[in-house]
Amino acid sequence: MTSHVYILRHAQHPRFKIGKANDIIGRARNFRLEAIDFSNSFGLSVASEIDAYALERILQRIFRHARLDADQVIASGDGRDGASEWFDISCWSRLMRYLEDNRDLHPHEIVSGESLALLVNKLLQSTETVLARAQLKKEKEVRRIERQETQLLFRREQMVELEQNLRLIRLKLVEELERNRRERNVVGICHGRYGPFLVLANAKPLPAKEVLWRLELQDTQYRYHYGGGSLITGYKQLTRLEGTICVVSLPRLEPQEDSPFCTDRLIYHIFQDELAWIGHLRSIPEVWLDAIFPVGFLHDTDSKGEESELAAERLMQAHREAGLTELRPLSSD
Incomplete structure (x- = not known):
């Protein structure tokens, strides 16, 4: 060699x-x-x-x-x-x-010295290329971190704005839940495939313009910079001979993500007392509501069939039983 x-x-x-x-x-x-x-x-x-x-x-x-x-x-x-x-x-x-x-x-x-110098120049050029690439990579990483920090700051600002809006909504929501509690309209909660629903009922067939759930959807809408949503996304009321039945969509009773910038997590944090209160209500079978509102809770079609009549009777019975138990009040603090 x-x-x-x-x-x-x-x-x-x-x-x-x-x-x-x-x-x-x-x-x-x-x-x-x-x-x-x-x-x-x-x-x-x-x-x-x-x-x-x-x-x-x-x-x-x-x-x-x-x-x-x-x-x-x-x-x-x-x-x-x-x-x-x-x-x-x-x-x-x-x-x-x-x-x-x-x-x-x-x-x-x-x-020769010329050949040695040429080898050194090639080595230095190669080294400079490696260093340049390393510097470029470092600069890209710095920019990535800066973008990430900017995004985090933006998300924090979003969450602050969102929390302010949600706390205003909370006052209205607690007031409406408390009113239905006092009037003994609360039957229970349905854990359905479309999410949880608060089930309300009244033994009287209410007139068309009179509703059990009086909180408008826009009263539960929240907005923040480049985002928004609604705490209550819909409700449906149906009047029958047995009485009036109403179902109200609810946010998830538990957060699905653990991120501090998750909207559901912040909603759960702010409304955890109310959601816990709702979570302890009687569970209403989804098949009852499917029979009463066969196309879906938020659609206008209802059924007049025997299955629907039976489901409505069972739900009204649950309403009468719920009226025998005094639900604890909600706090608006």
């Missing part, structure tokens, strides 16, 4: 280094590339590592009188690595003559 002996001149000080390396540039990186004048340096390519070690020892022994003290080299700013391999520049010409005169004793091929 081909190996090398390098003769490297220092870029600032009048000295040169004699050493052995399979990769001259790779070795030079250990004692700073910028410290070497590669254009005025050269390498000796020999047949094997054994020949390289032998030639290195011969050259260092022949010119030992010009070897510099390692401590002086270190004190002048170079590192400890290879500090004992530096020689005074005064013997440079004699070294060149020795190599020329004894080429038959030490067969070698010259690796």
Whole structure:
């Protein structure tokens, strides 16, 4: 395997280094590339590592009188690595003559300073490219973090605005729930496939313009910057001979996400007392409401069939039973 002996001149000080390396540039990186004048340096390519070690020892022994003290080299700013391999520049010409005169004793091929400098330039360019890519990646990461922080700040501002709106809605919602509690209209809760529904009823067939749930949908709408929604998304009332039945959509009784910027989580936090109160109500089977409102809770179609009549009777019975139990009041604090 081909190996090398390098003769490297220092870029600032009048000295040169004699050493052995399979990769001259790779070795030079250990004692700073910028410290070497590669254009005025050269390498000796020999047949094997054994020949390289032998030639290195011969050259260092022949010119030992010009070897510099390692401590002086270190004190002048170079590192400890290879500090004992530096020689005074005064013997440079004699070294060149020795190599020329004894080429038959030490067969070698010259690796020119120009070729070494070219390799160094390619290495530096490659390093600069790597550094540039690393810098670009770092800048992209900084911008990503800045965007993330901006988004977090924006979401925090959204949540503050949303919380203010929800607290205003809460006062109206508690008032409406409390009114229906006092009037004993509350039957229970239906955990349906479309979400939870508050079920209300009254033993009287109310006139068309009289409603059990008096809170308008717009009274439960909330808005914030670039967002919005409604706490109550719909309700349906049906009057039959047995009485009046009303179902009101509700928000989820438990948050679906754990993110601090989740709308459902904030709704649950603000309305947790009311949702807990609703959650303890009697559970109304979904099949009853499906029979009474066969197309869906929020549609206008109702059924007059036997199944619907039976479901309505059962729901009104549940209403009568609920009226026997005094529900605890809600607090609007």
